[in-house]
Amino acid sequence: xxxxxxxxxxLIKTRGQQVTxxxxxxxxxNTVSWYQQALGQGPQFIFQYYREEENGRGxxxxxxxxxxxxxxxxxxxxxALELDDSALYLCASSQKxxxxxxxxxxGTRLTVV
Amino acid sequence: DQQVKQNSPSLSVQEGRISxxxxxYTNSMFDYFLWYKKYPAEGPTFLISISSIKDxxxxxxxxxxxxxxxxxxxxxxxxxxxxxxxxxxxAASAGTSxxxxxxxxxxxxxxIP
Numbered sequence: 001x002x003x004x005x006x007x008x009x010x011l012i013k014t015r016g017q018q019v020t021x022x023x024x025x026x027x028x029x030n031t032v033s034w035y036q037q038a039l040g041q042g043p044q045f046i047f048q049y050y051r052e053e054e055n056g057r058g059x060x061x062x063x064x065x066x067x068x069x070x071x072x073x074x075x076x077x078x079x080a081l082e083l084d085d086s087a088l089y090l091c092a093s094s095q096k097x098x099x100x101x102x103x104x105x106x107g108t109r110l111t112v113v
Numbered sequence: 114d115q116q117v118k119q120n121s122p123s124l125s126v127q128e129g130r131i132s133x134x135x136x137x138y139t140n141s142m143f144d145y146f147l148w149y150k151k152y153p154a155e156g157p158t159f160l161i162s163i164s165s166i167k168d169x170x171x172x173x174x175x176x177x178x179x180x181x182x183x184x185x186x187x188x189x190x191x192x193x194x195x196x197x198x199x200x201x202x203x204a205a206s207a208g209t210s211x212x213x214x215x216x217x218x219x220x221x222x223x224x225i226p
Contacts, residue, residue: 004156043157104156106156
């Protein structure tokens with residue numbers, strides 16, 4: 001059973017640029033959720049995808065967008081990067097009907113300079 | 114507006130003693146609660162959960178207690194071991210689909226040998 005894989009592990013971008021983060025979900029999972037974890041804080045919900053459609057969104061601006069593909073992998077895109085976007089971005093997969101919560105990847109550390 | 118609160122940023126406990134991590138929530142719609150553990154450079158891993166229809170759930174050394182009237186839950190670790198040293202996140206969701214799990218800011222537990 002493969003876990004959740006995120007790429008890249010680290011990334012440095014310049015303010016105003018665009019970034020794409022990738023996530024491969026755990027085998028058998030059909031739901032992917034993205035979280036932003038700033039330093040010293042808990043993960044903040046960005047959005048969730050279920051069967052290729054957005055299934056809920058947190059308090060993030062539209063420049064945060066996503067995709068889910070037929071194999072349930074997912075992308076997080078952030079446009080017009082700001083310094084405050086610097087954070088650890090976590091992807092979590094789950095079975096929508098599963099009772100045991102998420103399986104998280106190790107995250108992508110994004111630094112905006 | 115923080116819906117899940119963990120008011121103790123850190124906790125130190127001697128090996129073999131009990132660790133008690135506390136969590137408070139404000140949203141009365143939450144009906145499923147989870148604890149995650151996070152080591153540095155890794156994603157959070159699921160530890161234990163509890164449904165709002167229960168007031169206690171036990172799994173080995175880990176027990177979660179839920180007091181719905183007080184909107185409070187706690188995680189007990191007995192006996193504490195050095196390998197338990199990690200950041201512990203309390204999380205909550207509304208609805209059985211576990212959408213939009215909301216995390217607290219975390220408590221860093223240090224178990225001293």
